[in-house]
Amino acid sequence: MDRVVRVLVVDDSAYIRKVVKKMLSRSPFIEVVGTAxxxxxxxxxxEQLQPDxxxxxxxxxxxxxxxxxxTLRLRRPVPTIILSIASETGEMALEALAAGAVDFVQKPTALATEKVFDITEELIQKVKAASVVSLTNLQKVMGSVAPAPMAPSVIGSKKVDLVVMGISTGGPQALSFLIPQLPADLSVPVAIVLHMPVGYTELYANRLNEICSLKVVEAKDGVPVCPGVVLVAPAGRHLKFxxxxxxxxxxxxxxxxxxTLHRPSVDVLFQSAAEVYGERVLGVVMTGMGSDGKQGAAWIKSAGGTIFTxxxxxxVVYGMPRSVFEAGLSDQVIPLEQMAPAILDML
Structure with missing residues (x-):
């Protein structure tokens, strides 16, 4: 990136304010303009500093x-990265996403050690990603109410046995809009890689389950993959079949x-899906920074499967879908509000 991102660091700990400022200053493209x-x-x-x-x-x-x-959502929305400890603020962090936060980083529990600097690269990358988010699109998704679940498609010859999804920045809000539109008697399983820190995926899956007619769970090891169940890959482990x-x-x-840059990785999920399900896989790559999913999309395509972007x-961030589209791997480019009908049409 060629512009400097102006950051305001907000934390009640003077030590953390100092450490975060030091971490971010390692990037020549980030300037900490103030702390609160x-x-x-x-x-x-x-109001005073107008941070990015x-x-x-x-x-x-x-x-x-x-x-x-x-308060900022009503006055002056600013792309925000939550920096917190999951065990202390898990549910609150999900509320923060619902209030407009774009991402979060897991704060190390051993704060007064060098271990706190382990998150430097992740924090820098997420701050850069936040600086290019479309707040307009984020506000639209948050302000939208997903339509009631649709009647399932009439199934003739079923084309798809599994739907796999990859999503990152803006993902929790987009999935909260999309997944409730899928009917309870969906004829296929759905597996999702969502880039989240350790400690949040189970909480997020539980929250998504509350607003869906489908069953949404964090994936466990060695469990049968069943129709009508949405599996969210656990942070820190790859999901395969x-x-x-x-x-x-x-x-x-x-x-x-x-x-891999991420664990779980969209590439790993998609490759495994292609190897096990062959041509009967639909891969969906949605909002997020970077290119996780591009190699996986190539695996699905080479097995004869289908890719939506x-x-x-x-x-919110047109990164992951762009990388797939520009590689010539996307069969259909679909706006979020039309994604559920497009998925159901594939069944």
Missing amino acids: RDGQEALELV VLTLDLIMPNMDGLELLQ VRQPDGTVVTLLEARPFD EAEETC
């Missing part, structure tokens, strides 16, 4: 991070491969 110790001070500095991105702690005195986000001698397919959770006009 609570939401009230942050509100004043947002906020990093935000959630638990703070006077005005916490959630209240700040809700294994076909048993009797023909049933079960999940496989693994740390390998180690050389989300249209730029509805993406």
